[in-house]
Amino acid sequence: MSAPLIDVSRLQKRFDKTVAVNSISFTVEAGEIFGFLGPNGAGKTTTIKMLTGLLRPTSGRALLGGFDVVRRPEAAKRLFGYVPDEPNLYPKLTAVEFLNFVGDIYGLDLSRKRSRIAELLDLFELRANDGELLEAYSHGMKQKVALCAALLHEPRIYFLDEPTVGLDPKSARLLKDILRAVTRAGCAVMMSTHIMEIAQSLCDRVAIINRGSIAAMGTVQELRDLQGDATLEDVFLHVTGGKADAAVDSRLTNFVAGRR
Amino acid sequence: MKQLSVVSFPRRRGLALQSILLTVDLLRIRALAVRREWSSSTIHVAALTAGATLFCLIYLGTYLGVHALWQAGAIGLLSTVPPWALLIYLLTDVVIAFGQALGDLYASRDIPLLMTMPIRVPALITSKFVLGVVQNELYAAVFLLPFVLGYLSALEAPWIAYPVMMIGVAVFPAILYAALVVVTILALRVVPARLAKESLWLIGAVVPTAFWITMFYRIAHITGDVTVMSLPTPPGWLPSTWLGWALAAFGGASPGGVGAGVGWTGLLLFETFAVCPPALWLVSYAFARGWSDSFATGAAKSVDSLSAISPRRSGLRALVHKDLLTFVRTPQLWFNHIGALMFVVYLLVGHAVQTPIFPLTIQLAMVQIGFVAILGSITPGMTALSLEHAGIWFLRSAPLASRDVLNAKLLVPFAQTGTIAAIGGALLSAGYGFPIGWRIIVVAFGILMAACSVSFGVAFDTRFPSFAWENPNAINRGPRMVIPFLNGLAMLIICCGFLFLTRDEWPGVTGLVAGIAISVVFTALMVWQTLVRASRNLQDLEV
Numbered sequence: 149m150s151a152p153l154i155d156v157s158r159l160q161k162r163f164d165k166t167v168a169v170n171s172i173s174f175t176v177e178a179g180e181i182f183g184f185l186g187p188n189g190a191g192k193t194t195t196i197k198m199l200t201g202l203l204r205p206t207s208g209r210a211l212l213g214g215f216d217v218v219r220r221p222e223a224a225k226r227l228f229g230y231v232p233d234e235p236n237l238y239p240k241l242t243a244v245e246f247l248n249f250v251g252d253i254y255g256l257d258l259s260r261k262r263s264r265i266a267e268l269l270d271l272f273e274l275r276a277n278d279g280e281l282l283e284a285y286s287h288g289m290k291q292k293v294a295l296c297a298a299l300l301h302e303p304r305i306y307f308l309d310e311p312t313v314g315l316d317p318k319s320a321r322l323l324k325d326i327l328r329a330v331t332r333a334g335c336a337v338m339m340s341t342h343i344m345e346i347a348q349s350l351c352d353r354v355a356i357i358n359r360g361s362i363a364a365m366g367t368v369q370e371l372r373d374l375q376g377d378a379t380l381e382d383v384f385l386h387v388t389g390g391k392a393d394a395a396v397d398s399r400l401t402n403f404v405a406g407r408r
Numbered sequence: 409m410k411q412l413s414v415v416s417f418p419r420r421r422g423l424a425l426q427s428i429l430l431t432v433d434l435l436r437i438r439a440l441a442v443r444r445e446w447s448s449s450t451i452h453v454a455a456l457t458a459g460a461t462l463f464c465l466i467y468l469g470t471y472l473g474v475h476a477l478w479q480a481g482a483i484g485l486l487s488t489v490p491p492w493a494l495l496i497y498l499l500t501d502v503v504i505a506f507g508q509a510l511g512d513l514y515a516s517r518d519i520p521l522l523m524t525m526p527i528r529v530p531a532l533i534t535s536k537f538v539l540g541v542v543q544n545e546l547y548a549a550v551f552l553l554p555f556v557l558g559y560l561s562a563l564e565a566p567w568i569a570y571p572v573m574m575i576g577v578a579v580f581p582a583i584l585y586a587a588l589v590v591v592t593i594l595a596l597r598v599v600p601a602r603l604a605k606e607s608l609w610l611i612g613a614v615v616p617t618a619f620w621i622t623m624f625y626r627i628a629h630i631t632g633d634v635t636v637m638s639l640p641t642p643p644g645w646l647p648s649t650w651l652g653w654a655l656a657a658f659g660g661a662s663p664g665g666v667g668a669g670v671g672w673t674g675l676l677l678f679e680t681f682a683v684c685p686p687a688l689w690l691v692s693y694a695f696a697r698g699w700s701d702s703f704a705t706g707a708a709k710s711v712d713s714l715s716a717i718s719p720r721r722s723g724l725r726a727l728v729h730k731d732l733l734t735f736v737r738t739p740q741l742w743f744n745h746i747g748a749l750m751f752v753v754y755l756l757v758g759h760a761v762q763t764p765i766f767p768l769t770i771q772l773a774m775v776q777i778g779f780v781a782i783l784g785s786i787t788p789g790m791t792a793l794s795l796e797h798a799g800i801w802f803l804r805s806a807p808l809a810s811r812d813v814l815n816a817k818l819l820v821p822f823a824q825t826g827t828i829a830a831i832g833g834a835l836l837s838a839g840y841g842f843p844i845g846w847r848i849i850v851v852a853f854g855i856l857m858a859a860c861s862v863s864f865g866v867a868f869d870t871r872f873p874s875f876a877w878e879n880p881n882a883i884n885r886g887p888r889m890v891i892p893f894l895n896g897l898a899m900l901i902i903c904c905g906f907l908f909l910t911r912d913e914w915p916g917v918t919g920l921v922a923g924i925a926i927s928v929v930f931t932a933l934m935v936w937q938t939l940v941r942a943s944r945n946l947q948d949l950e951v
Contacts, residue, residue, distance in 0.1 A: 201805055202950065225805060225806060226807040228805075236801065238797070238799045239797065241733060244713045248718060250802075252720060252721040252725070253726055256720065258720060262714065262717050265714065278713045278714075279713035
């Protein structure tokens with residue numbers, strides 16, 4: 149069996165006294181879609197930011213394709229494409245100029261850049277607006293451009309932080325198809341999401357992170373079996389302690405009644 | 409259909425009360441944001457020290473200059489300098505306030521939220537107006553107040569002059585901002601906000617530049633003995649002229665004395681209170697109608713956009729190209745250079761007035777162009793990394809060496825500032841009638857100081873970047889502007905010391921060469937140190 153494309157070992161991140169990510173370990177193999185679930189502020193984005201070089205881990209190790217993200221950042225960064233939780237792009241560039249810039253950074257030659265950019269813009273139906281400055285794009289259109297940028301250099305690893313937020317249903321479906329296709333081609337995908345339906349239908353394995361630690365990890369079926377074939381949402385609520393109980397129901401009822 | 413009860417919402421308040429409450433809230437939020445942006449106490453101390461230093465420098469410079477003019481018996485100049493100094497402030501404010509008015513209203517991030525709240529538009533406009541004025545009051549306190557105090561104390565003005573002039577200085581930004589907000593908002597009724605964001609900045613630059621050149625052209629042609637010399641009268645309808653006349657009257661440099669001073673300040677007060685309410689009403693009216701139109705977007709351009717795809721570039725070249733595109737498409741970033749070149753024009757026209765008091769030498773010209781270079785480096789250096797905006801995630805997650813990022817972030821600002829310093833140096837030395845060798849020295853010294861100042865700016869920006877700005881001119885506000893600027897100024901003062909010491913020690917070419925050599929070595933050492941720090945900052949950057 150080949151080495152995992154993502155190999156995370158005892159990774160930790162502290163912000164002063166706050167432990168945002170607490171010694172987590174996991175691997176993602178080639179051909180696998182790994183879902184990263186957790187409530188807001190659980191440490192999903194911090195973990196992805198450490199793996200993509202935006203934050204320096206306080207301790208632990210993260211290998212991408214065998215390269216340490218701290219010691220060999222350039223080699224590790226060549227291997228992945230990244231879509232952040234907020235698609236903030238350079239406002240004074242057009243979509244084509246931005247993708248051309250991305251192509252240069254990843255060392256694509258002219259013919260490959262030209263064909264890939266045209267292909268991706270067509271795929272995400274951005275050709276009609278590709279001459280406009282990105283500052284005029286809607287959130288969803290920027291998200292599509294960020295996805296094009298991540299796909300442009302055909303990386304081996306994909307880090308996607310809430311990739312479907314802002315996408316219309318057609319584009320969300322397209323993204324799912326693309327992710328299935330790239331994993332069939334031997335790539336690894338790690339994505340965070342709050343949408344259980346996406347995690348359930350798309351991910352081969354799922355980790356649920358809560359307060360910086362991995363609370364559960366396995367295939368979707370393995371996690372569902374933890375609660376006697378419950379839905380993934382039930383498992384998520386159980387593991388993260390967010391299950392709506394009678395007390396919450398009562399408080400909600402009172403809150404709504406008090407407003408009438 | 410029956411209307412829903414709104415008892416759960418706060419009771420409707422009067423317009424005045426709503427305006428006051430909203431203003432207090434927004435001011436408190438702004439103050440909190442400023443305090444939290446600079447979480448380090450060291451920076452707070454450094455910023456306060458830097459602001460105080462700047463204040464003291466302007467005060468001292470004005471005091472010494474006015475005192476020198478008084479001793480030289482230059483009454484004509486003393487009576488006409490204040491209106492001109494205030495006119496310079498007014499013109500600078502025009503450049504800033506156009507963008508600020510746009511940024512405070514149409515381009516402000518909180519406006520969409522506030523517009524959905526049960527707040528009346530006039531209350532919203534009034535609050536935003538007060539916020540804009542408060543921002544300008546800070547500039548007036550740092551730049552204008554020390555000038556006024558320096559002038560009054562050098563001429564031993566009576567005590568009554570101080571409180572009256574302080575009221576005048578406090579009111580002055582309000583009338584300027586009111587007029588500019590009206591012009592901006594009315595312009596936005598014609599030009600869509602999306603386009604105006606760029607075009608208004610251009611108008612904001614062109615109008616004062618043209619006015620500035622026309623006015624200073626007249627000064628450039630004054631000649632004669634310093635004791636009888638006086639500057640031409642600036643336009644009498646401008647509030648800056650009234651405040652300038654008040655200052656001159658309080659100082660005893662123009663007839664009328666205290667009475668005239670109080671009269672001119674009173675006129676300014678009356679005008680402000682007469683102009684502001686109708687201006688705010690007009691702005692509210694135009695804004696309420698123009699807000700929804702501002703979301704209109706133009707038709708997509710039918711261009712072969714794929715032609716923008718270029719042959720493969722290295723990471724460094726790609727970064728430089730991207731930053732140059734951003735610079736060309738962001739007129740806000742040009743004003744720093746326009747301001748620096750304006751200062752060259754100011755030096756050239758002031759040449760006739762200044763030379764009898766400060767004899768012109770090549771060393772003085774070098775210091776002058778050094779200051780122009782530092783002035784021109786304020787925005788490019790200090791915003792080099794921050795211009796990445798929220799897109800910084802891409803730069804940090806891309807396979808780019810920190811060295812390439814640093815080189816790009818130095819090259820683009822230096823290309824801008826170095827060019828301006830070179831053009832300014834060539835213009836200045838040609839205007840002074842220097843021989844060719846001296847011209848080369850002046851240009852080279854300008855470029856040297858530009859390199860020094862840019863490297864300071866980049867080091868500061870990599871340590872304290874700001875990626876959450878609303879427009880590029882908002883990046884270098886407050887400590888971000890003052891600290892690196894004073895750093896550059898300190899370097900210039902040290903080099904100035906070398907130049908003048910060696911000139912006195914070894915008169916002639918030997919002293920000049922020695923001064924330049926020591927300055928070059930010292931500056932190179934400082935630049936090297938700064939770049940090492942900037943490189944470390946970039947490696948440690950977390951986003």
